[in-house]
Amino acid sequence: MPPERTPMPPGTAPATIPALVRHAARVHGDREALVTETAHGPVRRTFAQLGADVEAAARAAAGAGLRPGDRVAIWAPNSAEWVVAALGLVSAGAVLVPLNTRYRAAEAADILRRSRATALFTVRGFLGNDYPAMLAAEGADLPDLRLTVLLAGEPEGAAVSWADHLAGGASVSADDARKRSEAVRADDVCDIVFTSGTTGRPKGAMSTHGQTLRVFQAWSEVATLRPGDRYLLINPFFHTFGYKAGVLACLLNGATMLPEAVFDAERAARRLARERITVLMGPPTIFSALLALPGRPPHALRLAGTGAADVPVDLVRRIRGELGVPDVFTAYGLSEAAGVATVCPVDADAETVARTTGPALPGTEIRVAGADGGSLPPGETGEILVRGYNVMKGYLDDPDATARAIDADGWLRTGDCGRLDERGYLTVTGRIKDMFVVGGFNAYPAEIESVLVRHPAVADAAVVGVPDARLGEVGAAFLVLHDGAEGKGADATIDDAELTGWLRERLANFKVPRYFHVVDALPRNASGKVVKRELRERA
Numbered sequence: 001m002p003p004e005r006t007p008m009p010p011g012t013a014p015a016t017i018p019a020l021v022r023h024a025a026r027v028h029g030d031r032e033a034l035v036t037e038t039a040h041g042p043v044r045r046t047f048a049q050l051g052a053d054v055e056a057a058a059r060a061a062a063g064a065g066l067r068p069g070d071r072v073a074i075w076a077p078n079s080a081e082w083v084v085a086a087l088g089l090v091s092a093g094a095v096l097v098p099l100n101t102r103y104r105a106a107e108a109a110d111i112l113r114r115s116r117a118t119a120l121f122t123v124r125g126f127l128g129n130d131y132p133a134m135l136a137a138e139g140a141d142l143p144d145l146r147l148t149v150l151l152a153g154e155p156e157g158a159a160v161s162w163a164d165h166l167a168g169g170a171s172v173s174a175d176d177a178r179k180r181s182e183a184v185r186a187d188d189v190c191d192i193v194f195t196s197g198t199t200g201r202p203k204g205a206m207s208t209h210g211q212t213l214r215v216f217q218a219w220s221e222v223a224t225l226r227p228g229d230r231y232l233l234i235n236p237f238f239h240t241f242g243y244k245a246g247v248l249a250c251l252l253n254g255a256t257m258l259p260e261a262v263f264d265a266e267r268a269a270r271r272l273a274r275e276r277i278t279v280l281m282g283p284p285t286i287f288s289a290l291l292a293l294p295g296r297p298p299h300a301l302r303l304a305g306t307g308a309a310d311v312p313v314d315l316v317r318r319i320r321g322e323l324g325v326p327d328v329f330t331a332y333g334l335s336e337a338a339g340v341a342t343v344c345p346v347d348a349d350a351e352t353v354a355r356t357t358g359p360a361l362p363g364t365e366i367r368v369a370g371a372d373g374g375s376l377p378p379g380e381t382g383e384i385l386v387r388g389y390n391v392m393k394g395y396l397d398d399p400d401a402t403a404r405a406i407d408a409d410g411w412l413r414t415g416d417c418g419r420l421d422e423r424g425y426l427t428v429t430g431r432i433k434d435m436f437v438v439g440g441f442n443a444y445p446a447e448i449e450s451v452l453v454r455h456p457a458v459a460d461a462a463v464v465g466v467p468d469a470r471l472g473e474v475g476a477a478f479l480v481l482h483d484g485a486e487g488k489g490a491d492a493t494i495d496d497a498e499l500t501g502w503l504r505e506r507l508a509n510f511k512v513p514r515y516f517h518v519v520d521a522l523p524r525n526a527s528g529k530v531v532k533r534e535l536r537e538r539a
Contacts, residue, residue, distance in 0.1 A: 011458065013217045013252065016209040017190055018058070018181035022249050025051025028227065030255040035258045035275065036080040042275075043080070047254070050084070057088020059169030059177045063293075064119070064147055064160075068093030068183065069297035071115045073190065073192035075099035075108055075122040075131050078237050081151040081162055083247055085121050086237070090209075091181045094119075097204075101126065102528075109140035111194050115396065116144040120171060124153025126261070127268075132159055146430025151470055176400040186210030192385045192396050193335040196529050204396030205335040210404060215338045215390045216249050218362045223305060223329060224341040227254035230300075231279040234260045234270065234286060240339030245281065245305075255279065265289035267488075273297035283528075287319050287462060296323075303327045303346065307357065312454055316350040332357035332428055336405060336412055337390045341366060342426045356425040367411075368420050377413040381429055381444065384418045386487070434532055436465020436473040438510040443475060444503035445532075451506050457481050457494055462522050462530045463513055466539045475513035476539040494518060514539070 014020040024033070028047040036043050041464050045053065055082060072094045076082050085361045086096055097115045099108050110132070112120065122131040132148060135156075148159040157162045160168075169177075190209040194202040225231075231250055235242035237259075250257045251303060258275055260268065263282070268291060271277065277299065282288070290296065304325045308465050317324050327346035330353050344358030352358075360366040367375045368382040376382045391412045394402035417435060418428045430446035437443070445463040452461035460480035465473040481494060496516050503512045523534040 001207065006039040010121045012359050013213055015186040015213065016181075016184045016188070017087065017213070017248070017450070018184055020213060021051055021054050021087055021091060022181075024251045024254065031254055032230075033250075034080055034254045035084060035256060037271075045064070045080070049512060051136065053084045053112065054087040054091055055083050055174065055177060056166055056169055058091040059172040059174070060445070061089050061169075062093035062172045062180060063168040064149075064175060065172070066092060066094055066147070068180070069095065070118045071097050072119045072121065073096045073097040073099050073108075073112055073115065073117040074102070074238070075101065075120060077101050077123070077126050077261040078233055078242065079130060079261060080212055080259065081235050081258070082121075083257065085149075085162075086243070086247070087149060089121075090190050090427075091184070092177070093180055093184050093188070095189050097178060098193060098243065100192070100238050101129075101236065105134040105138035109138055109142065111202065111204075112145060113140070115192055116346050117142075118144050119147040120145060120151065121149045123151050126152070130464075132156070156354055184209060189393060195335055196525055203266055203401055204395055206393040206467060207338045208393055211389050211393075212248065212338055213252065215340050215361065216462045217246055217252055219245060219331075219340050219343060220249050220253050222345065222358075222362065223249075224303060224327060225249055225253045225255055225279065229253065229255035229259060229278045229388055230276055231255050231281075231302070232258050232260060232268065232275075232277045234268070234280070235356075240335060241281070242394075244339050246335060250277050257431060263289075265293055269293055269296050269299075272299040272301065276300045279303045279305075283346075284305070286321070287315060291315075291318055291322055298324075300402045301325045302466045302494065303329075304475075305329050305331065311354045311450075313350050313354040313383050314454075316354045328338065328353055330354070330357050332426060334414055334416070335393045336414070337386050338392065340390060341414070344425070352425065356421065356427050358426065359424045360386075360426075361388070361390060364390050365422070366424075366426060378415055378420050378422045381417055381442065383534060384414045384416045384428070387411045402408065431532075434464070438465075438468075438474055439471040441508075441510045443473075443511050445475075448475060448477070448507065448511050451503065452477060452479070454506075455499065455502060457499075460522055462532065462535055464532050464539055465534045466515065466536070468514070471510075474515070475511070476515040476517065476535075478517045478519050478522060478535050478538075481518060 010430050014023045033047040033050040034045040072089050121138045121508045124130045129199040145476045149165045150159050151162050187208050189206045233246045237243045265432045328346045333341050340361050342357045367385050370376050370382045387410045417430050429444035434445045448463045449461045449503040459482045462478045463475050466476045468474040523531045
């Protein structure tokens, strides 16, 4: 078991990411920092070696002509190269722009263009995708892009291999690289994370070095990440959950990073046992998949983190009981709040972990507001507002959207609905734009969906409001059924009357959907979020 956590005193954490890399190399030197699987077996790097790798990548960035403040995109899956490239870039003063690996060429090109990215670090061959070829076929006009580096795959045309890019760092001295990294300041922007765009065009949320590290130091305290922990990094690095609650949190705490490019339950179970993994985080489906494996090998997991509006209470109990993981927590966050707004204590009871996301991140505030902007009492649903050091610097090149999102008093309007209980613990009930009104009563899809997925036949669910002549709107539910249901995929069936009766025992009548549609899968965007507008059109 890892040693008990010795919290870093407030205010002593490094103020910038390059300072964090140097700090981790100095404090955790010989401790294992990064383990990657290769065809020839695992490759292991200590924190001291990782620090040297990052310095080489920072020198390479400077040698390639990248300037402080340049925006640089990474469009690649989780890997050691992703970690080293990203940390090297921000150590050289660049601003990281992560791209979702599920993006199509037009989506990636739009963000490259709008961020004015001067360089792109990418791969060829991931899940059959050749990202540079996809951009070329798109014929995208990217006037600012002057460098493409291949982290994996053979380069073609003007693209440079990762090895050749690193070799170019020989023209920059270690002293020059150190001066450049020391010139980075806490209030400099370190990354621009584009929102998922479920309700409009994605916007680039800007976070600074100082706030990012302060957020994940506080998050680490609540989540109980410790020196010596071994953390299987399944969450994609293009998301704050993967990069910040993964890579940066490991650097802050002396925990070992073990990246996974693609989740496969059987492979993950073997790696959990072989590498003595102690920390696993991800959506509920990851834990459900592990629980479904017969004959799971023994493991050393002590900490599990998840989050969604529909975490079943039974899943939390099974993670603790059947997987034997004592500490389980949930959290709520968004890109505009540096990834974290609330965190539930790891020792909370199963109902609290599943049905709330805990209180505000230490040192920040959260409230629920009504239509008039006033705070609502516990138990009443309204818009979730966040204030504190986790609130973004603003949206890239969009002062109007920034002003709409952050008011004069510093409160961030999240666009999410929720309610607080008497303890100040938050329950998220959905997006404001997804809410529909049934006969004068507000219905929140996330709340209904969280009940639907507890039905034994339902594997996944999404609810939208549809017009109704008498009530104004009513709910329409789209359901993906378990394999054991009668039929298969869209040919599977469910008894509407039985399901309606089952729901009426658990929900107020106005919340119960009037229509049920069985589908093969729910439409999701590149961030994995359900695209409700497609469902409304289908309904």
